[in-house]
Amino acid sequence: METPVFEEFDPASDCDCPGCARVRRFPTPSALPGPAARTAARKALAIGAAAAAALVALPPVPAVAAAHAPARPGDPPGDEPDTPQGGEAPLHGPAGGPAKPGTGAVAPATTRAAIINRAKKWITAQVPYSMSAYWSDGYRQDCSGYVSMAWDLPGNEWTGSLDTFGVRISRDQLEPGDILLFHNPADPQNGSHVVLFGGWTDYTHTYYIAYEQTRPNTRRQATPYAYWSNSARYVPYRHKGLADGTGGAQPTVPGTKTPYPGRTAFGPGANNAYVTQLGRLLVARGGRRFYTSGPGPRWTNADRRATQAFQLAQGWKGAGADGLPGPLTWSYLVEGKGKDIPPAAGTASTAGTASTASTAGAAGAVSTAGTARTARAAGKASTASTAGAAGKASTASTAGAPGRASTAGAVSAVSAVRAVSVTSAASAAPPAVVPGFPGRGTFLPGSHDAYVTLLGRQLVKRGFGAFYTTGPGPDWGESDRRAVEAFQRAQGWRGGAADGFPGPETWRRLFS
Incomplete structure (x- = not known):
């Protein structure tokens, strides 16, 4: 009989079958270090040869090997294996x-x-x-x-x-x-x-x-x-039983009472049907001007600005008007409650034609009308009409035959129009609009965002630019943090309220 040839085989270390578990517990001689390994290997070979010779006289018996444990469900290298499970x-x-x-x-x-x-x-x-x-x-x-x-x-x-x-x-x-x-x-x-x-x-x-x-x-x-x-x-x-009201809620036609999907459905990186529904609801409530296209499923600055405009229209301030819809904002939109978004300031109709002033006043008072008024009679052109009783002054009057104009009257009219224009512009100047707060995550170490630049420029504008040696720029840095902290301390805040990281109230005060 030929001497049997032995081949050592190291099974996978994570196999769970009884045989592999025993091998891990009692390692093979080849796994032992140094001379002990060689001695043990020789002894094992001799014992194996003797055992083989003794088995020659015995009748053949079918070999039964313990099956290796099935692969784990979800192992990346191969196909998903069987996953035995119990029943109900x-x-x-x-x-x-x-x-x-x-x-x-x-x-x-x-x-x-x-x-x-x-x-x-x-x-x-x-x-x-x-x-x-x-x-x-x-x-x-x-x-x-x-x-x-x-x-x-x-x-x-x-x-x-x-x-x-x-x-x-x-x-x-x-x-x-x-x-x-x-x-x-x-x-x-x-x-x-x-x-x-x-x-x-x-x-x-x-x-x-x-x-x-x-x-x-x-x-x-x-x-x-x-x-x-x-x-x-x-x-x-x-x-089905989620207590926050989102158990299986599906997006539906805008205007229906869709349950609030949760804050994670909105904000930077969000891309889902709820963002589309929000945008359509905002457009229906007067927010069309914020969207150049869409609304669509991907959250954009247009969604944030429109949401904030709606929140401000309800009289909410601070964190209540951060541009991110919470449960209250959502309920107002889907149920048609609250006030609509007002039109943008300064959008009142203005005439682009030659502007003249119609004035009437007593004791030198001037009343202005913002539109041009022209009257033609018998070929005469009146560019500025005045009417006055006793003690009233006529500020501009031009009258002449066809093709003729009074130079002195024209100069007076121009002066009156210019004064009226300055007065009207001062009274009609729209209030400063606070940009929506983009979230605390925008202003953290490693952040790179246009809002960081916007914040820095506003800090410089408000007199807190001494901390910048360059910039401001889009990369959040220690200069930004120190400038924000100085602004917060200027508000009388201390401790955690003056940590150098802008929150909704810091943002509102900075841009107000």
Whole structure:
């Protein structure tokens, strides 16, 4: 008999089968350091050869090897593997038995914060994956049991029943606490999976934070939308019982009473149907002048300015008029309450033709009319008419035969018009409009934004430019912070109110 040839094989370090677990616990001789490894290897070879010779006389027996553990659901390198899961079941108590029966597709009231906080508990505990074991809170330790726990459902659901507790939404509507569900009805044990949506990782909305129960234990990681594989088969759902009023709300025709979608639906980087609806509502309430195009689904400065104009029209100030719609602003718009956006100051009709003044006064008083008044009679042209009783003065009068004009009267008329124009301009000057506050995140270390430049220039204009050696520019720096702090202290603020970072009230006072 030929001496058997041995080939050493190091299995994957993360395999969960019993054989691989034993190898990790009792390493092979080749894994030992130094001369001990060579001695142990020789002994193992001798023992193996002797064992092989002894087995020659025995009848052949089929070899049975322990199967390697299946790949984890969602592993990036390969296709999504089978994800075995339990079926519908009640919660389990400490003794492992049912604690109470399920109550059907009744979604109890909850909030997004509560959903994410419950999900984090299993992340912290690193709950091991199992489709038959139950954690101390009574929920099964598989993907659907994890979501049942996070959604605070009355029992353990599975991928075939979780949709009855939610409302289907679109990708653009996804917010933390929603789920992405893939159920394979033809073969539920082949690929079916569910993850909890934790929020987009950046503005591109191509990756998101996924909370999921998978081998070996609960994890939270950035995941490509909708999943590593079978991406097109995942469907987003929203909990029916969200207490903040956004449980499955769909964008509808502007003017209908759509529930407030939450602050995350608006602001820089937002791109969804709610932004379009907001813009249309604002246009209907007098905000057309703020939009050169649209409104559309992508949040722009036009949306912020129009929102702020509506808020100011209601008499709100400070944080209540920051240009970002809160629940009150939204309710006023969708329910048609409050005041419309007034027209821009200085848009009263003015004549672009030759302007003359019609004056009438007593004891030298002058009354002005802002439009030109012409009268033609018998070929005579009157450019400025005056009327006066006893003690009244005529400021301009020109009369003549056709083609003739009184020079002295013309000079007097021009002087009167010029004085009237100055008086009218002074009285009609529109009040300064405070630009909408862009948010605290615009003024942080590393920020690069046109609003930083606008802030710096206004600080210089208000006499706080001594801190700038160059600029101001779009990059937020220590010069900006010190100038803002000096302005805040000039308002009599101290402590956290004078930290050098502009808030809504600092912004309002600076530009007022």
